[in-house]
Amino acid sequence: xxxxxxxxxxxxxxxxxxxxxxxxxxxxxxxxxxxxxxxxxxxxxxxxxxxxxxxxxxxxxxxxxxxxxxxxxxxxxxxxxxxxxxxxxxxxxxxxxxxxxxxxxxxxxxxxxxxxxxxxxxxxxxxxxxxxxxxxxxxxxxxxxxxxxxxxxxxxxxxxxxxxxxxxxxxxxxxxxxxxxxxxxxxxxxxxxxxxxxxxxxxxxxxxxxxxxxxxxx
Numbered sequence: 001x002x003x004x005x006x007x008x009x010x011x012x013x014x015x016x017x018x019x020x021x022x023x024x025x026x027x028x029x030x031x032x033x034x035x036x037x038x039x040x041x042x043x044x045x046x047x048x049x050x051x052x053x054x055x056x057x058x059x060x061x062x063x064x065x066x067x068x069x070x071x072x073x074x075x076x077x078x079x080x081x082x083x084x085x086x087x088x089x090x091x092x093x094x095x096x097x098x099x100x101x102x103x104x105x106x107x108x109x110x111x112x113x114x115x116x117x118x119x120x121x122x123x124x125x126x127x128x129x130x131x132x133x134x135x136x137x138x139x140x141x142x143x144x145x146x147x148x149x150x151x152x153x154x155x156x157x158x159x160x161x162x163x164x165x166x167x168x169x170x171x172x173x174x175x176x177x178x179x180x181x182x183x184x185x186x187x188x189x190x191x192x193x194x195x196x197x198x199x200x201x202x203x204x205x206x207x208x209x210x211x212x213x214x215x216x217x218x
Contacts, residue, residue, distance in 0.1 A: 031076045034124070080118055081144055110205060162218050
């Protein structure tokens with residue numbers, strides 16, 4: 001069952017509904033649904049029901065299921081990119097690239113913790129070639145520059161980091177360390193089975209960022 005961010009009222013909302021769910025709410029719900037069940041496993045009607053609106057309203061707004069999927073991805077990935085590029089420095093002037101990368105990794109993992117559906121969706125779409133995967137790669141990896149990839153290139157050029165391809169480092173961060181915050185039920189279940197003392201989310205993020213950065217040092 002997809003996570004519902006709003007309870008549906010009795011009766012069927014229509015296009016004339018004076019208070020439909022805000023677009024952001026619909027897109028958050030759609031992103032979560034596509035991340036949990038995949039594109040083929042969820043319908044516009046499912047998402048509309050979770051939002052408390054008619055599927056006709058979503059079709060009118062986004063044109064089709066594919067249009068809704070693209071809008072949800074733009075909402076999630078675009079929001080993540082804006083958050084990363086606007087993240088406050090919090091570091092003293094002249095901080096080295098190692099410190100700046102660590103801070104950027106912590107910001108990234110904090111953002112993923114707030115919206116785990118982004119990594120979950122990439123796990124689903126990244127498992128096979130498709131036009132949807134092409135859209136994500138072209139729009140968000142070919143056209144945009146991410147602060148973390150810029151720092152990786154800077155560190156390699158200055159000799160602080162090993163000559164590791166950016167794609168390897170970024171994938172380990174997003175889908176390795178990112179899994180620690182995006183797949184919390186799994187981590188908590190493993191901790192319970194191993195009788196391990198789970199770290200707080202902040203501790204987990206900081207330890208993961210440390211390991212990523214230390215592994216890159218030349």
